Amino acid sequence: AQTIHQWPVAEIKAVGSPLSLGCTIKGKSSPNLYWYWQATGGTLQQLFYSITVGQVESVVQLNLSASRPKDDQFILSTEKLLLSHSGFYLCAWSLERGDTEVFFGKGTRLTVV
Amino acid sequence: GDSVTQTEGPVTLSEGTSLTVNCSYETKQYPTLFWYVQYPGEGPQLLFKVPKANEKGSNRGFEATYNKEATSFHLQKASVQESDSAVYYCALSSSGSWQLIFGSGTQLTVMP
Numbered sequence: 477a478q479t480i481h482q483w484p485v486a487e488i489k490a491v492g493s494p495l496s497l498g499c500t501i502k503g504k505s506s507p508n509l510y511w512y513w514q515a516t517g518g519t520l521q522q523l524f525y526s527i528t529v530g531q532v533e534s535v536v537q538l539n540l541s542a543s544r545p546k547d548d549q550f551i552l553s554t555e556k557l558l559l560s561h562s563g564f565y566l567c568a569w570s571l572e573r574g575d576t577e578v579f580f581g582k583g584t585r586l587t588v589v
Numbered sequence: 590g591d592s593v594t595q596t597e598g599p600v601t602l603s604e605g606t607s608l609t610v611n612c613s614y615e616t617k618q619y620p621t622l623f624w625y626v627q628y629p630g631e632g633p634q635l636l637f638k639v640p641k642a643n644e645k646g647s648n649r650g651f652e653a654t655y656n657k658e659a660t661s662f663h664l665q666k667a668s669v670q671e672s673d674s675a676v677y678y679c680a681l682s683s684s685g686s687w688q689l690i691f692g693s694g695t696q697l698t699v700m701p
Contacts (some may be wrong), residue, residue, distance in 0.1 A: 508687070520633065520678065520691040527687075535688060566632045573687050580632025589627075 478503035484569040485565050489557050489588055497552040497584050499567030507569040509550040510578065511542055514564040526550060527573075562588045591616040595679045595692035603671050603700050610664040610677055610695045612653075618683030622655050622662045625678040627694070633678060635690075654674075669699045 482499045483562040490494060501507050511523040526532045532542045539558060541550045550567055567581045595612040602608060622642040625633035637646035642657035651666045662679055666675065679692040 481607070510689075519693045522688055522690075525687045533687070571684075573685065575683075577635045577638065578689055580634065582630070583632050 478569075478579070480567060480569060480579060482584050484563040484584060485582075486585040487587070489586065491559055491588055492556050495552075495554050495557050495561070495586070497567075497586075499550050499563055499581055501548045501550075501567075501569050504548075504569065504571070506547055507571060508573060509544060509569040511550065511552050512566040512568060512572070513538065514566065514583075518563075518564060520566065523552070526556070540585075557588045559588050562586055590682060591681060591686075591688070592619070592688045593619070593679050593690055593692035596695045598676075598696035600700060601700065602697045604671055605668050608664070608666040608669050608673075609695075610614060610639055610679070610693060612662045612664065612679035614660050614662065614679070614681050615685055616681060618686070620681040620683045622653075623680040623682070623689070624651065624653055624662075624664050625680060625691070627676045627678065629675075634679065636677070642678065644689075669697070669700045674696060674699045688693050 479502045509526045512520045522535045526544040532581050539556045564583050566583045568578045570576045570578045592615045596610045623638045624636040627633040637648040639646040639655040640661045641660045642655050653662050653664045676694045676696050678694045682689045
């Protein structure tokens with residue numbers, strides 16, 4: 477069975493500090509990968525998607541970057557955190573695009589202070 | 590661009606009463622429509638999806654009909670349970686798109 481693991485579960489970071497969040501998908505070969513962001517009490521906003529290793533497309537600009545160093549790994553990072561980066565970050569995967577189900581991880585809660 | 594608008598929350602109901610969460614959408618494409626449910630501290634999970642206009646989706650007693658003429662996809666359940674308490678999201682994805690567009694979410698609390 478496929479599993480999606482996100483790390484860390486939660487982070488408290490200072491404004492201006494760097495950030496690296498990660499996720500690993502096991503049990504699926506060459507999945508499409510996504511990063512979503514959810515402000516507290518807010519909706520889900522897609523940030524990035526990747527259809528293959530080394531290729532990442534940005535959907536919105538939030539002073540964040542993403543990379544896919546391996547087929548099963550997706551990394552979200554920034555060199556300098558802003559207060560507005562606080563929220564819930566969700567990694568997700570799918571097999572197709574468009575009308576397919578997207579499967580979400582359990583998320584990382586980020587608090588920037 | 591594409592957008593989804595749904596009932597503003599929070600919604601509080603008593604067990605055994607009926608639920609309707611309104612969802613309307615805008616797109617120039619031919620979307621697949623989804624309802625996702627999110628429990629506290631977890632990622633959303635698919636409740637059901639409907640890829641074709643005028644068809645109905647259902648799961649766990651929840652149902653919604655893809656109404657292309659009205660551009661609506663309202664979620665309904667005849668009798669809610671306390672375990673249905675969660676946030677419900679309407680979403681769409683257009684054919685060939687890499688984006689899944691979510692509505693603002695509706696927080697449902699069911700009182701015993």
